[in-house]
Every structure is written in structure tokens, then in C-alpha cells.
Amino acid sequence: MASRVPEVSSLISEAKSAFLATFGEEANVAVSAPGRVNIIGEHTDYNDGFVFPMALPLVTVLVGRQTKSGLCRVKTLTDHADRPLQVEFKPPSPSTPLKPTTPSWANYIKGVVANFPGVISGFDVVITTSVPLGGGLSSSASLEVATYTFLEAITGIKAKSLKEKALACQKAEHDFANMPCGIMDQFISTMGKQRNALLIDCRSLESTLVPLADPSVTFVITNSNVRHNLSGTEYPVRRQQCFAAADIMGKKSLRDATLQDLERYKTSMKEEVYRRARHVISEIQRTKEAVCLLEKGDYLTFGKLMTDSHHSLKNDYEVSCPELDELVEAALEVPGVFGARMTGGGFGGCIVTLVKQESVDSLISHTLQKYGGKPTFYVCVPSEGSQLLSV
Ligand code: GLA
DSSP states (O other), X not given: OOOOOOOHHHHHHHHHHHHHHHXXXXXXXXXXXXXXXXXXXXXXXXXTOEEEEEEEEEEEEEEEEEOSSXXXXXXXXXXXXXXXXXXXXOOOOSSXXXXXXXXXXXXXXXXXXXXXXXXXXXXXXXXXXXXXXXXXXXXXXXXXXXXXXXXXXXXXXXXXXXXXXXXXXXXXXXXXXXXXXOSHHHHHHHHOOTXXXXXXXXXXXXXXXXXXXXXXXXXXXXXXXEEOTHHHHHHHXXXXXXXXXXXXXXXXXXXXXXXXXXXXXXXXXXXXXXHHHHHHHHHHHHHHHHHHHHHHTOHHHHHHHHHHHHHHHHHTSOOOOHHHHHHHHHHHTSTTEEEEEEEXXXXXXXXXXXXXXXXXXXXXXXXXXXXXXXXXXXXXXXXXXXXXXXX
């Protein structure tokens, strides 16, 4: 059985009760921001390429209120977060800027506070989430974007544009979580739309909604429930290798390179750098093609591109792991499955599978039979980006 996605209303009630119990007052603001699944276009965003994610009904919710206390008091209800689960800090001033410290979960909030354009007099807030932590579904971006949305609500100061909001949240992750991520996760968490995936051009930051409205097919996320430690250290290495490859070819980024360019320069670069670039250049091409195929309803070829993407991530980019490979293999054995691939940064987390609606149950039972670990399944409905909710 696929996991039940908790209702946003129940997350709000849970957070409101905790708020009252913790701070002795009622919360008067509630916001949410979603996690995401990337359908295709992996490790292309920091190469100025294309990505194709959708926002999930799994969300991070913040409830709270503005105060004049000169303190930001934050409590998380997420049991898996590092201790302590409650922190307080002073809003930044020119003489005392905010700095990342422990616990690590609070750095996402501090990072957004530090990058928010308005003055903050203080706030109390409670956080809860249905996005699995560290599962490759962007729990961190959803926390950043929810925090920004909360600050907009309590101060009445809005980002000049949604792009500016996403960029401020990305900067929070770079500076306070030490993760040099691309723009995909913050962008889709801010701009996702119900019933649509979003094709994002990560160079121009222009985006196009692509309807996912056919009831006969669906995307299923399978969480391997494993996370290897490599994810934090290998990401910046991949990024550097891509920049090095572009540099050798005299290109601004790998977005500007073709596979022919790459072949021409093959002998001037390390074999590993060559393979990293081959993944990115081919993945950008696959993503553009895949979106056209989806628009035509050609699921067979679309699914094949998803599976090609997985193999490229596994063999050339080397960011998969045995558990993800096992899950993809199991999925591809099921009649009615069009394609499957790892999704997100890699080294654990989830795969995403395009499957006929009528075959979802067989996909789940076959995976449970074949996969050695304990997977979790989500049947995905493309959902809204960040929102102000009624309390
Ligand atoms: C992580 C990053 C994204 C993106 C993906 C890989 O999720 O946060 O910016 O680079 O990895 O596609």
C-alpha cells in the first residue's frame, strides 16, 4: 500500500496545539511549502540546464506569530532532527550578523532570516512536516521556503518576485548549510502548481507549466529509506568536475556544450571528468526531449528516457547506489511500468517511476517482494507551491 499523505489541516492542528503549549498564546499565522520530486533533469541545474520537477502534497508547515521581543524562538516537532528541538536567537543586526551553529536543522531558518529583505522584530514559531527528512524530496528547501513565506506573512514585506524568493532561499542553503545546491528545489517549492510539472530553464529562470492530467498514468515515488554519507561530500566534487569540463572546452557552462564538443576535447580531460560532462550534456538533451514526448502522450519513449537518465547517473555521474539500482530494476520488471530512475542528489533517497494507474498495486507488491530493504511508496499528485493558509 502507498503511504497515506497527512492532510495539511492535521499538520496545522498539531502545530497549533504545540504552539499554545510551548508559548502560551495562540498562533495567528500558518504557512506551508512543499517538497518535490524531480521527474527528469538531474544534476543539470548548477550547469545552467533544464530540470523537470513537480511539487508534492508532502509539505512543511509553520505556525506562529510576530513578537516585539527581539528574539526568534523556534520549535520543531520533527523527531528525526538533531537535538535540541527548540532554539532561540536574536534577529540579525549590522553589528551582529547571524552565523550557522548547532542544531543543524535551525540553520535553514537562520539562513532565511539572514537573507530576508525586511526588518524582523521577533517571532515564535512551530515547525512540522510530512516531507521525509534526508529522503531526496527536498525537505530542506521546503523548510527554507516555508520560513520565507512565514516572514512575509508576519512582516507584510514580500519578495519582489517569486524568483527573488527562491534565490534568497538557495543562498540560505549555500551559506548556512554549506551545500552549494542549484536552484531547482527552492524554485519548485515556491512556484509549483496543482496538476502540473514545471520545466525550468536554470539559466534564464524562465519556467513552463506542463499539465500532468492524464488519469491513466501516474508517477510513484519509492523511498529506499537509505541515505549514504557521501551525498554531502560528493556533490561539490561533481559540481567542480562539471565546471572544469566546461572550462576545458572554453564554454561558459555545460549548457553551451554538445556531445561533439566533448568528443573533440576528450583527450584534454581526465576520463572521470569526461564522463561527468557526458552525463550532464546528454541529460539536458533528454530533459528537453522528454517534455515534448510527455506533451504528445508518448509515455513509452518518455519512460525510456527516464531509464536512460538512471543509467547515465549510475555509470557516468556515479551518484546512484545499490539500493536505488535494485529498486529501478525491480520497477522495470513490472508490466505497465514505462520507466524508472533515481531522483534528487543521489546516494540514497528515492526513485521515481512512471506507471499505468492500473499497475500501481503490482509495482508496489513486486517491489516489496524484490527489494531487500523497507521501502515507502507515495503516489504523487502535482501540488501547489508555498502558500499562506488560514489558521
Ligand atoms: C539536490 C540539489 C539540487 C539539484 C539536485 C540534483 O537536490 O539541491 O539543486 O542539483 O540535487 O539534480
